[in-house]
Amino acid sequence: MIREPLIFEISDKGKRAFRLPKLDVPFRKDLLSGYPVREEVEGFPQVSEVEVVRHFTRLSQTNYAVDIGFYPLGSCTMKYNPKVNDRAASLEGFTAAHPLAPAELVQGCLEVLKRTEEYLCEIAGMDAFTLQPAAGAHGELLGLMLIRARLTEKGNPRRTVLIPDSAHGTNPSSAHISGYQVRVINSDQNGRIDLADLDRAMTDEVAALMVTNPNTLGVFETDIKKIAGLVHSRGGFLYMDGANLNALTGISRPGDMDVDVIHINLHKTFSTPHGGGGPGSGPVGVKKVLEPYLPCPVVGRKDGRFVLEGDRPKSIGRVHSFHGNFLVVVKALAYILTLGPEGLREMAEVAVLNSNYIRRSLEGLYHLKYETPTLHECVFSDKLQKEHGVANIDIAKRLIDYGVHPPTMSFPLIVPGALMIEPTETEPRRDLDLFIQAMTSIAREAAENPELLKSAPHTSFVRRLDETAAARNPVLKWTGSVKPPQAR
Amino acid sequence: MIREPLIFEISDKGKRAFRLPKLDVPFRKDLLSGYPVREEVEGFPQVSEVEVVRHFTRLSQTNYAVDIGFYPLGSCTMKYNPKVNDRAASLEGFTAAHPLAPAELVQGCLEVLKRTEEYLCEIAGMDAFTLQPAAGAHGELLGLMLIRARLTEKGNPRRTVLIPDSAHGTNPSSAHISGYQVRVINSDQNGRIDLADLDRAMTDEVAALMVTNPNTLGVFETDIKKIAGLVHSRGGFLYMDGANLNALTGISRPGDMDVDVIHINLHKTFSTPHGGGGPGSGPVGVKKVLEPYLPCPVVGRKDGRFVLEGDRPKSIGRVHSFHGNFLVVVKALAYILTLGPEGLREMAEVAVLNSNYIRRSLEGLYHLKYETPTLHECVFSDKLQKEHGVANIDIAKRLIDYGVHPPTMSFPLIVPGALMIEPTETEPRRDLDLFIQAMTSIAREAAENPELLKSAPHTSFVRRLDETAAARNPVLKWTGSVKPPQAR
Amino acid sequence: MSYISLSDRDKKEMLERIGVSSLEDLFRSVPDQVKLKRKLDLPPALTEPELLAWMGEMAGRNAYGGFLSFLGGGAYRHIIPVAVDHLSSRGEFVTPYTPYQPEISQGTLQVIFEFQTLVCQLAGMDVANASLYDGATASAEAVLMSNRLNNRTKILVARSLHPHYRRAIQTYTRNLGLELVEVGFTESGRLDAAGLKAKLDDRTAAVVCQSPNYFGVVEDFETIFGLAHGHQALSVAVVAEALSLGILEAPGRQGADIVAGEAQSFGLPLGFGGPYLGFMACAQGSVRQLPGRLAGLTSDLEGQRGFVLTLSTREQHIRREKATSNICTNQAWCALRATIFLETLGHDGLREMACQNIQKAHYALEQLTAVPGVKARFSGRPFNEFVLERPRKWAEADAALRKQNILAGVALEHDYPELKGCILVNVTEMHRREDIDRLAGALREALR
Amino acid sequence: MSYISLSDRDKKEMLERIGVSSLEDLFRSVPDQVKLKRKLDLPPALTEPELLAWMGEMAGRNAYGGFLSFLGGGAYRHIIPVAVDHLSSRGEFVTPYTPYQPEISQGTLQVIFEFQTLVCQLAGMDVANASLYDGATASAEAVLMSNRLNNRTKILVARSLHPHYRRAIQTYTRNLGLELVEVGFTESGRLDAAGLKAKLDDRTAAVVCQSPNYFGVVEDFETIFGLAHGHQALSVAVVAEALSLGILEAPGRQGADIVAGEAQSFGLPLGFGGPYLGFMACAQGSVRQLPGRLAGLTSDLEGQRGFVLTLSTREQHIRREKATSNICTNQAWCALRATIFLETLGHDGLREMACQNIQKAHYALEQLTAVPGVKARFSGRPFNEFVLERPRKWAEADAALRKQNILAGVALEHDYPELKGCILVNVTEMHRREDIDRLAGALREALR
């Protein structure tokens, strides 16, 4: 097995992977003298085309991916990404459209945006959507900015945002960046928001409660209407993190739960690929009262045409250079159009079916802190395995040997040693069963041979990597002194 | 590691990967009753889209390929296949062109064909080319048919085709299928055609000599003009197998060697990808005297337009449904246009440089039956390793462990235990050196630990496969009784 | 761009290691007499953007997109699911050679094995090969195979076999002492069974018949092959429109001994005629005479399942002049595309597609023959093609259609003088009802 | 098509295993009160061919291909080598999540590591992150980072910074007690150094300046950043046209403390504005305040080299409200494309491309200002964009150009009332000489 070198390690002068057409205007030699020109880009690589192609082909093969197998990473909704959506997004009429072109010349793009907004309104039960946010966290930030703008206009932006202890890390972080303090709300023994704690915390200095529903345990917040009532009665707004919308499409709509603002992850619920970390798209939906504050420009309809409204007096401004991750939106729209109303409902139903199938099959083998019914995901923990000195990370790494991507472990914080499993609706039965078998074997191995797990993975391209060492002495780029890899 | 099942093993009723648009004409239920309709296609699979995508993605990863690494398969010219050529061949104007469309409506396709013919004429020094043959062997067959047609017209098709003992297996096979007997010509002690044997064999019942130049040892037939003279003087034709043209572009032209007919492998010299076994393209070039016999239709120029000449009185007929592997031709033309005259020469030069670099580096470690200078490839053998009981196949399988594709072993027959190495011009120095290192290690391993080689490969997706068992009891398709794979 | 990967330093050091002082020195074995003393007379090198611009221009000089075409005749426009392009373009499928090293070619080999299985299922046969060049050469190979199987030399070929396939059979057999005899067709467009009966004798090696035949008419294989078997002749079923196998009875169940044909319909674009996908299937007992590659099941050192090329003693690289065929490189990547296509459509999708073709062809036939002056030439049942007899005014009508960018069909006169004035009209699932109505309307208008 | 993979039998058996009798039962925890009692009011499902037809129609309603466009302004049309599309579309790059499991994500991680290195080399900085959303948010993040680094609150922002970036900075900082002060530009189009000097004080957290700036003019970073450092303020260099880094001096060598910007030019299509590629680089000492992900080198159990995400204590999933940024999902796949783009072009190719942009911009400037009535607005040196002052007749001229499918540039009045009548013209290596001449000719004609 040859380890892939860094491109810099195979670079040499005189190799070329690309040539430009010859300059077809008169060459002015003197021209550059007026510029702060650099002699060279030091260390910049120079290789041949076959080297580029092999480099990335081989690198790609060391990745696990949805296209390779089961990827039950909880909260991430790693569903199948239909290839036809990518094809749609690569149509030249979309890829070659300039974001500053006059609206009359980009009617197709504007219609895509407008329709997506309208369909998301219907799916989420909201009044208006903006597609500018480039990801979920971006949407959270924007959503809180909208709330703040409204409250500021009414006289007091308020000081605090309430966030359940089970929430994703971006929630408190977004609250902080939008200028708020965070007050954590406890979960009750069922894994739901502790209403008493909420009641205590919900003062008139609270701008909003950020709720995730179903929450990160996969548990539906049954009292959502009551919660909304409480928050609203004290002048606050109800923000919903829509990362888990995959459990609800066609079943229940956040708008009908009296949610005021929601962000949706098109790269989760609406199947746009994650690309190894992005790009995503995190549209934000609002109720009427917040619509005037949406970022500009806003797509409007006028006389059967689509227009861009650049300046709305109350708009909070801009959170993106242009119109958001447009080509990602194309893919999500393609998905919505392909599924249709029945398909969107079936998607939620089967996502919940698959998750409950796994939950039921692993109950007993792994500890389930909350016995509450769950929807699209379930969170086990390593509590039983800890008795043998085995932690969730060891279970995770061992799963790699079985050809499966591990579940999420970094949260929810209320489940120590969490194993958060979200199968999504697209998974074949066979892959579900292979996962269940693997988890079953691992539970046995944890008792019988804990070392096997602690030294896992054994069959992957690299063995377990030392993350502590990486952070202790960070090497964040290649320099001549980085040691090349060894053949093994 | 999960082994990839056969698609039939994961098929189940009710799964779907594709839906057709609804029938938009009136459905006539009775219609089918007039047809010999089948109830079902027994055993035919039924899976979901994610299952299809994963199936082929995972299968692909078990393949070695030029895009993965060094592929020095002698005689096969496994050079880098530029991605831009594939893009050109996927332009809708080409992919959607119908082969029976009126010539006025496919002027672009006809120009592509005509230009390719003309450029090949210049490169090979021939008078006319046909692009109908779908591969090299197809070209050989056609070439011999042309010779036969000419000889038949002159009164005697003759009986025999002469073929050197170093030739590729398709040569004798093509001769046989075109109705000729084969007389093998010996090689001399330099690996070249034995002129004395040729002189003996070249009677007036010999239709042609099929020569490969450089031959399959990589050796140039220095006496080619003399050979041509001999064959011509006795009324025969000189056929050249152009599979090794990669050594000669811009350096020397077969037409100038007095070759009468040549086939070229666009999938070798002109970089069109092999696709795991095809499609290729095996254009045939001829001198004027044979042009009237070319298969129809022939692309002509008339008043600045391109026309298809369907019926030429002496044409041998057809060897293809339409115009040959057109989209493959597009790729080859793209390659010729990209390289230009200088690039085509450089290509041959560096192919020969790389080959000689390997040859020089392995001399001594492996036996070289012929010491004659070689061009684009060189043929070692396992003679030294045989002393330790190690055969060329063991060396080949061990190379797999080093991440390299093995050389050709099945021929030339005159080198027992052959290891025929052709690096091509696109290989990076680093890959050449890794190969040389691997071969060097293997030579040592053969002496020190022959078992290691005989049980190789050790790191591949499957271990050494039993080809004898496969042939003894052939299972050539899936049936319910094929046993599914085991997880390991 | 010559796509080389050596740096200047590499070149220098390598020449040194070899012990020569220049690249020229490496060619000393090429006599001066045959060396090219000048630069090749070719256009100067193009960069990638220039090349794409030029190719785009060429591609733009063909009729597509804006055109409404009803051309078929052995090359069919069908839906190609996006997954086919996506998966088949992976470098690991595009850039390997023939899987001579099975341990690092399991992907290609398993695909071939699945392809062979799918072809067997569709054709109703025991064994299928890994592909042949195309429909024409597959037909020719089937004829040669028949001769090898029974040593007889007379071949009866349906006149309704694709004319290019017939021509290829002629070309292939001319030098091999085989006698070709044509069998005509009746007013139904089907093979003339009486004529066949008259020509069949004990010297007959094979009867070669296509269904749906070149006129789009579905043949009565059972009767035809029954007659052939009466003389111990072999039955060769040719299928040029492989989609038909999704709904029509498998030739293997109608008595075919060899099924050969063209599977372009399975995921391959029109591509001006190639690369396409020849296929061939036969009975278990004939496998040693089958041309082309075969993938087979085996196991590795550790008992794991795996696939290899097998029965290669039939092939040229082992048997040389005694091989069953000279084929070496075949159409493997096209077979990959067909495999992805078929597995994506699945049983129900393929059947639905085939059914839609029949339904739409009938609708089109109805609409077009409702145009005054236009008649169906044959009474036999079409799959997705049919022959129309054109009224005299047609020549002008044709020009009028062409002006509207409509290609109504393939003119048959060149290949069938007896069908002067007839055209072959192809309708698939790609033609929307409005397309068919547009053709009918334009025709009506033009013939008024 | 809902892309599910369960057969009917699977569903039945799974419900049984769970112990419920229907899919509905699985949603018992959702109160009836909030259940949707009707079908979603959305268009009926489309099949793949129908979807592509519809999308094709939408795509066709945009101006491209036939149009000759000189629009730039933060979104540039550059060559994208075919290899970029080919490699970046591999499923293994497209469909994984953020590489939280490094052992099975080495591909993504090594690509990020290479991307970080390339950005550092181009920007002349020590550390670069794995990407941010885009140029606007990268600029805003740079401002927030400055404030974190020195706890100062006054931000001097060049008026010649991309107006959308300025707007985003406003939006981001509004709630955080930061004061934004604008610094104007001179007749050269460059930052008003005198004005900067006047506004700089010891409360100044950072000076934010773009080069080439929104008017395409190359700034004198050295002078500007020298002034900033005089007050211990941080220098934030924004680069909206990353291609310029191929030839212009690295901001890091001109005194920048933070370099932030947009790298869309590196292999990303215009795509109506996204997804693009925000990037940020800084000095080693500031790395703990850097937002976004970082890949770092490490080794595995066996001592083999490998890559992991590192320093994640800066990030939201560990630090929650104390994180340097809330960013989680970034633009990783865009960074992959940029990496392939840059490695394909290589050192010489990138430099050549950048040089061609300068040369062509100059040629265009010459040709266009030779048109009677058309003047360059600024005297500063352009990279690949410049501002033209339009004569009065322009409005009609614009309409005339539009009729010829020419888009001459971005009108500046909306964002810069003081530049009423001016347009920003962008010229890249994609514009052929004849394109430029065509614009000049059409303009000459229209203004006659």
Ligand SMILES: Cc1ncc(COP(=O)(O)O)c(C=O)c1O
């Ligand atoms: C529950 C939840 N909220 C928010 C986010 C943040 O979304 P993004 O990564 O798109 O910024 C995530 C994604 O990881 C999430 O799982």
Ligand SMILES: Cc1ncc(COP(=O)(O)O)c(C=O)c1O
């Ligand atoms: C020397 C030689 N001749 C002929 C051929 C046959 O070419 P093809 O495989 O294209 O039919 C080959 C290819 O293997 C070859 O190497």
